[in-house]
Amino acid sequence: MADTESKELKVREKQEVTSPAEQTAPGLVFTPAVDIFETEKEITLLADMPGVKADDLTIDLRDNTLTLTADIAPIEGSDEEDILIEYESGRYYRQFTLGELINQEKIDAKLNDGVLRLSLPKVEKATPKRIAVKTG
Amino acid sequence: MIYRRLFNVPTWRFRSPFDELAQLRRQMDRLFEDATAPYQRASAGVFPLINLTEDKNNYYVRAELPGVKPDELEIQATANNLAISGERKIAAEEEGARYHRREREAGTFSRMIGLPGEVDTDKVKASLEHGILTVVVPKAEIAKPKQITVKS
Numbered sequence: 001m002a003d004t005e006s007k008e009l010k011v012r013e014k015q016e017v018t019s020p021a022e023q024t025a026p027g028l029v030f031t032p033a034v035d036i037f038e039t040e041k042e043i044t045l046l047a048d049m050p051g052v053k054a055d056d057l058t059i060d061l062r063d064n065t066l067t068l069t070a071d072i073a074p075i076e077g078s079d080e081e082d083i084l085i086e087y088e089s090g091r092y093y094r095q096f097t098l099g100e101l102i103n104q105e106k107i108d109a110k111l112n113d114g115v116l117r118l119s120l121p122k123v124e125k126a127t128p129k130r131i132a133v134k135t136g
Numbered sequence: 137m138i139y140r141r142l143f144n145v146p147t148w149r150f151r152s153p154f155d156e157l158a159q160l161r162r163q164m165d166r167l168f169e170d171a172t173a174p175y176q177r178a179s180a181g182v183f184p185l186i187n188l189t190e191d192k193n194n195y196y197v198r199a200e201l202p203g204v205k206p207d208e209l210e211i212q213a214t215a216n217n218l219a220i221s222g223e224r225k226i227a228a229e230e231e232g233a234r235y236h237r238r239e240r241e242a243g244t245f246s247r248m249i250g251l252p253g254e255v256d257t258d259k260v261k262a263s264l265e266h267g268i269l270t271v272v273v274p275k276a277e278i279a280k281p282k283q284i285t286v287k288s
Binding site for chain 2: 008009011012038046048051052077080082085087089111
């Protein structure tokens with residue numbers, strides 16, 4: 001991403017979830033912005049989740065469906081009064097379907113400065129072996 | 137709703153049909169505003185979006201800046217303005233990475249925020265935790281009124 005140095009960031013409204021299941025807990029739910037890329041060995045997912053602490057994040061993978069859920073604690077003091085509110089905060093929720101088999105034991109998740117980095121290593125396929133035929 | 141307006145409200149003056157139309161249009165506009173913009177309140181349209189709150193002693197300016205490091209951020213305070221600028225960098229991944237999605241953006245940003253009152257610029261504090269910037273701006277001591285004597 002070397003060509004983005006001079007690019008100016010534009011405002012993007014946070015995306016509210018339009019989830020298939022209705023939410024039972026009150027409050028707003030947002031979709032985090034993600035980057036997903038894969039190499040031969042693994043799939044990596046980066047998600048912007050500002051305000052999320054490691055304890056509040058749940059990553060669930062079952063039957064090829066990866067679910068990210070995160071709660072955030074309110075950051076504002078109780079006696080603060082709003083003057084200008086441009087963004088709302090709430091929970092994060094997003095689901096992905098993975099096409100590849102993932103080695104569940106080697107999944108690695110890191111949360112730094114509100115960015116989640118999730119490494120999903122692919123299951124190693126049996127490498128074809130050449131079988132020598134002996135004469136005799 | 138419109139029918140009730142038409143038939144139940146006594147008409148004090150002759151109203152042209154265009155009045156009704158204009159009223160209907162205003163109502164429709166209001167409907168659409170409510171439906172399409174639940175929280176597009178007073179956005180200045182400049183990155184980053186901020187929330188400004190206050191209590192007795194301080195103003196609090198908060199912005200969501202995931203992935204931004206403290207040294208990539210510059211904050212300046214003047215009498216009643218706060219300038220936040222910086223750059224959000226996304227490190228290049230290893231070669232051969234094939235992208236499925238690329239929604240996160242990198243780039244520079246710069247924003248000026250007008251504060252409602254005078255502030256104490258020496259005591260401004262800023263912290264960046266879990267991708268959220270919080271700037272605490274103490275309000276200034278109210279300038280004491282000066283006694284002016286009128287000479288004869």
